[in-house]
Amino acid sequence: MTYRVYTNPILPGFHPDPSIIRVEDDYYMVNSTFQYFPAIVISHSRDLVHWRYIGHAITRNEDINLLDLPDSYGIWAPDISYVNGMYYIFATLRLAGSGRANIMMKSVRPEGPYSSPVVINTMGIDPSHFVDDDGTRYMVYGSKGAQIVKLNKDSTAAVEEPVHLWEGTGRIAPEGPHIIKKDGYYYIILAEGGTEYGHCITAARSKSLYGPYEASPFDPVHTQSDRQAQIQRAGHGKLVQTQHGEWWIVHLGGRPLGGGYCTLGRETYLEPVQWTKDGWFTVNEGNGPSLIQRAPNLNEVVYSEPELDEFAGKSLPLHWQFVRNPEAANWSLTERPSHIRIWTSDGELDSIRARNILLRRERHHHYTASMKLEFQPKHNGEQAGLVCYYDSRCYISLSSIYDQGLKLKLEENRAQVRSCLAVKDIVHKGALFLKVVVNAERRMFYYSLDLIEWYEIGRVDNALFLSDEGTLEKKSFTGTMVGFYALHGGSGRRIPADIDWFLYQTIDH
Numbered sequence: 001m002t003y004r005v006y007t008n009p010i011l012p013g014f015h016p017d018p019s020i021i022r023v024e025d026d027y028y029m030v031n032s033t034f035q036y037f038p039a040i041v042i043s044h045s046r047d048l049v050h051w052r053y054i055g056h057a058i059t060r061n062e063d064i065n066l067l068d069l070p071d072s073y074g075i076w077a078p079d080i081s082y083v084n085g086m087y088y089i090f091a092t093l094r095l096a097g098s099g100r101a102n103i104m105m106k107s108v109r110p111e112g113p114y115s116s117p118v119v120i121n122t123m124g125i126d127p128s129h130f131v132d133d134d135g136t137r138y139m140v141y142g143s144k145g146a147q148i149v150k151l152n153k154d155s156t157a158a159v160e161e162p163v164h165l166w167e168g169t170g171r172i173a174p175e176g177p178h179i180i181k182k183d184g185y186y187y188i189i190l191a192e193g194g195t196e197y198g199h200c201i202t203a204a205r206s207k208s209l210y211g212p213y214e215a216s217p218f219d220p221v222h223t224q225s226d227r228q229a230q231i232q233r234a235g236h237g238k239l240v241q242t243q244h245g246e247w248w249i250v251h252l253g254g255r256p257l258g259g260g261y262c263t264l265g266r267e268t269y270l271e272p273v274q275w276t277k278d279g280w281f282t283v284n285e286g287n288g289p290s291l292i293q294r295a296p297n298l299n300e301v302v303y304s305e306p307e308l309d310e311f312a313g314k315s316l317p318l319h320w321q322f323v324r325n326p327e328a329a330n331w332s333l334t335e336r337p338s339h340i341r342i343w344t345s346d347g348e349l350d351s352i353r354a355r356n357i358l359l360r361r362e363r364h365h366h367y368t369a370s371m372k373l374e375f376q377p378k379h380n381g382e383q384a385g386l387v388c389y390y391d392s393r394c395y396i397s398l399s400s401i402y403d404q405g406l407k408l409k410l411e412e413n414r415a416q417v418r419s420c421l422a423v424k425d426i427v428h429k430g431a432l433f434l435k436v437v438v439n440a441e442r443r444m445f446y447y448s449l450d451l452i453e454w455y456e457i458g459r460v461d462n463a464l465f466l467s468d469e470g471t472l473e474k475k476s477f478t479g480t481m482v483g484f485y486a487l488h489g490g491s492g493r494r495i496p497a498d499i500d501w502f503l504y505q506t507i508d509h
Contacts, residue, residue, distance in 0.1 A: 265479015381489020
């Protein structure tokens with residue numbers, strides 16, 4: 001007998017904290033976006049394996065202010081649900097210091113537009129929506145385990161004090177709770193063990209919503225116990241049942257390079273779920289994350305992954321995101337047709353004040369990205385170009401810059417240590433073509449004046465610092481992205497940088 005298989009991850013690259021629902025024959029998923037805007041990416045699938053972006057939950061600057069938030073703050077662990085014709089998205093807005101707010105948005109369409117966020121409470125993190133059989137609505141969230149609070153009939157406000165349900169199994173950082181009800185039992189699915197190596201999923205059940213809860217005999221129901229395996233950090237998941245009765249779980253994980261550096265960030269994985277005769281569940285029969293797995297019993301619907309962006313549409317393609325809120329006047333798809341124009345603005349790449357950085361997720365360990373840039377700097381510091389960006393603490397940039405004359409400059413910021421790697425005088429007033437070739441931990445940077453001959457300007461043999469682990473900071477939760485930027489570098493001038501196209505292609509290896 002033959003059957004289809006798939007390869008994990010199902011959403012490669014920076015796609016942590018997945019939450020999933022099924023509505024009839026369609027599946028929808030949301031992922032954390034932290035300091036990036038638009039916020040909360042929404043994806044759609046028909047077969048649980050192939051996904052495409054369909055929107056974002058927060059698309060208006062006035063609905064969220066990310067400008068003053070440190071790297072890896074902002075939107076944490078969103079959850080999507082569907083109740084009586086309405087889609088709900090809950091999430092944590094993690095603020096500077098210890099501030100936080102659990103927020104909710106809703107829409108009659110999965111792709112949006114969604115309502116402006118309302119704050120449910122300011123305690124704990126990682127809220128999710130649970131509706132009991134009688135229609136009573138609740139928000140479950142992480143605070144020393146799983147907490148629950150009853151909501152009003154439209155899920156816009158808490159109406160009772162929270163109740164602590166389950167503390168977890170004793171591992172660190174119990175968070176990311178979800179509740180499902182099946183065959184008379186309430187099941188809590190919890191993330192534990194922190195987001196690093198040793199992350200896991202645990203479960204407990206009770207005949208009563210408010211407990212007491214009994215921990216699963218299979219806990220942790222999913223984790224990676226082999227430190228040499230290709231998939232690590234497996235945890236934070238949510239179950240879904242197909243229209244044919246199969247159960248699956250989506251969860252986060254990472255594919256480390258060089259002994260433990262996840263340059264692609266935490267990605268989304270899919271595993272089958274089995275139910276025992278006495279009502280407990282296991283994930284992949286307790287074998288941990290799988291690289292290759294039998295596909296769900298669903299009709300395959302494949303979506304192509306975009307490679308070439310020519311910026312000819314009326315809106316920015318959904319796979320592009322700004323670092324924090326953009327200023328509307330500083331970018332345009334119409335000022336120069338079939339180009340994206342970004343205007344130089346304040347801030348440096350190593351500052352959270354920099355707003356003119358546009359990026360797409362790196363989704364492969366082996367790829368090449370190239371772009372066509374037209375930019376005419378004339379004052380020292382003015383720059384635009386290509387950037388491989390983890391956050392303001394870790395990046396590599398190849399820029400056209402004015403520094404006592406027009407130059408190409410390759411720079412890195414390695415855990416807040418900035419270095420100039422190469423610089424070259426350029427006597428050329430036309431378009432420049434910039435390229436990076438990524439082979440695992442090595443990155444090679446090139447330029448061309450005619451798109452025929454390419455010249456290497458420099459390389460970084462060990463770019464593993466572009467990762468959660470490489471920042472040397474505890475709160476590092478995103479993933480490396482690639483794109484372009486434009487900054488005035490202290491000149492104060494507002495001049496345009498025009499990008500005609502951007503090409504992202506995988507490399508066979």
